[in-house]
Amino acid sequence: MGQPRNHNHAIVIGASIAGLCAARVLSDHYQQVTVYDRDALPETPAHRSAVPQDRHVHILMARGANEFERLFPGLLDGMVAAGVAKLDNRPDCIHFGAAGHVLGTGHTLRHGFTAYVPSRKQLEWQIRRHAAAVPNVRIVHRDVDAPRFDGKRQAVTGVLLSRPGDREFIPADLVIDASGRGTRLPAWLREWGYPRPEEQTIDVGISYATQQLRIPDGLITEKVVVAGVSRTQQAGLGMLFYEDGTWGLTTFTVAHASAPQTFAEMCTVADQVLPARMAAAIRRAEPLGNIAFHRYPVSRWRRYDKLQRFPAGILPFGDAVVSFNPTYGQGMTMTAIQAGHLRRLLASQTRHLAYDLGRATAKTTYPVWTMNAIGDLTLHGSEGPAPWWYRRVGALFDQFLGAAETDPVLAEWFLRRFSLLDSLYMVPPASIIGRAIRHNLSAWRVQRHAMSPLRDPDPVLDI
Ligand SMILES: Cc1cc2nc3c(=O)[nH]c(=O)nc-3n(C[C@H](O)[C@H](O)[C@H](O)COP(=O)(O)OP(=O)(O)OC[C@H]3O[C@@H](n4cnc5c(N)ncnc54)[C@H](O)[C@@H]3O)c2cc1C
Incomplete structure (x- = not known):
């Protein structure tokens, strides 16, 4: 915003949440941004065939709402005007069960917490409306066949659009791959003589x-x-x-x-x-x-951040990099956070955009991915290699959530972290751990007392 646009043309493959966020950021630095999507994009909030997940419940984390608003000012008010529920410090509007524990959310929270509850089709449409209103962003209904790679320059120089019986070349200074978890970028990299990213x-x-x-x-x-x-x-x-x-x-x-x-x-x-x-x-x-x-x-994390060689002129983005377990509701928010990295790095005019974006994305992905993995592998029956400490952390969290059932302070701590608000790291400070231990100890004492056969019988009132 307010900066000179030093580059000519950027192309984004995919006009879903990630592509639209990327386009908004690029619009501050490129004269023209063109977003291509293979889907005919509806004029009103409606389901899309190329985004089959949009029929399923999509939780918008409180952090995600804040990040989207930063990219598209007025977005949240627009959603509320369209009837979207806004939960202003209203934990009583949330029933939250995790790992078999129902959190005690029926109390007023000590710190403000605003959540929005749009349907996925409403959220995507609102974001698309805002992105389309940016003067130098064009959203075009076309299928991208592949990026074009120039072997001499070792760079992507644009994209080839599919046309019946033909392919049309559109040049660009930068191509962003926001084509989702089904991206073909790993295969293209191999065609161009680069290694594929390792996949977790x-x-x-x-x-x-x-x-x-x-x-x-x-x-x-x-x-x-x-x-x-x-x-x-x-x-x-x-x-x-x-x-x-x-x-x-x-x-x-x-x-x-x-x-x-x-x-x-x-x-x-x-x-x-x-x-x-x-x-x-x-x-x-x-x-x-x-x-x-x-x-x-x-769940899949493509480790582009670990590649020693990567072509110039192309960046992977959104689910194309990491696709989180959807039941935790984090994908859209993490994409918005990645858009924040892109904004910061473009503003810094780094000469190593792909490398720096890969590193920044990995840094914010790691804590969320790891906590999900601990939940999946130790509590939810997923198969896979797990470091020894996963089980310990999983067991501790089980204990923590047990205490959060009846302690609103613990419930609030968890809910804010789960919403990715305070930090992406789910690591409780000593004061919160101590509180959980004290809470569980006193609950255990009460339970032991209640079950003890030597316990005094209830006093009988002699009247
Ligand atoms: C079942 C399910 C439930 C989920 N629930 C949640 C949730 O509760 N909360 C949350 O935050 N996240 C959730 N997610 C994740 C969320 O959907 C994604 O993180 C989010 O949509 C961002 O993805 P994306 O934009 O990178 O890719 P996608 O949304 O998959 O979009 C990719 C886009 O690229 C286009 N495209 C693909 N190839 C081409 C091509 N060659 N040419 C032109 N266009 C192309 C497609 O048409 C599409 O529009 C869920 C995911 C799934 C699968």
């Missing part, structure tokens, strides 16, 4: 089933309902109250467990993981349309 994966074996619902008024006062999976329960659910007055209900299973196929089976999951009043409300709901299904076999 976690075999999470997740299956999603989503049903839109109309729930009779007044039956559920919360706007966000989350019940994550646990050691003993391989099914969980997320449910959001949308801007049009309907609900999105997503049930998911992990570790290759079989997933619900019908609404009745989804209701059974609700019975298992929600308080009875909520499960009963879902049973009274009117299902709208068909159930949408999605399989998500592995």
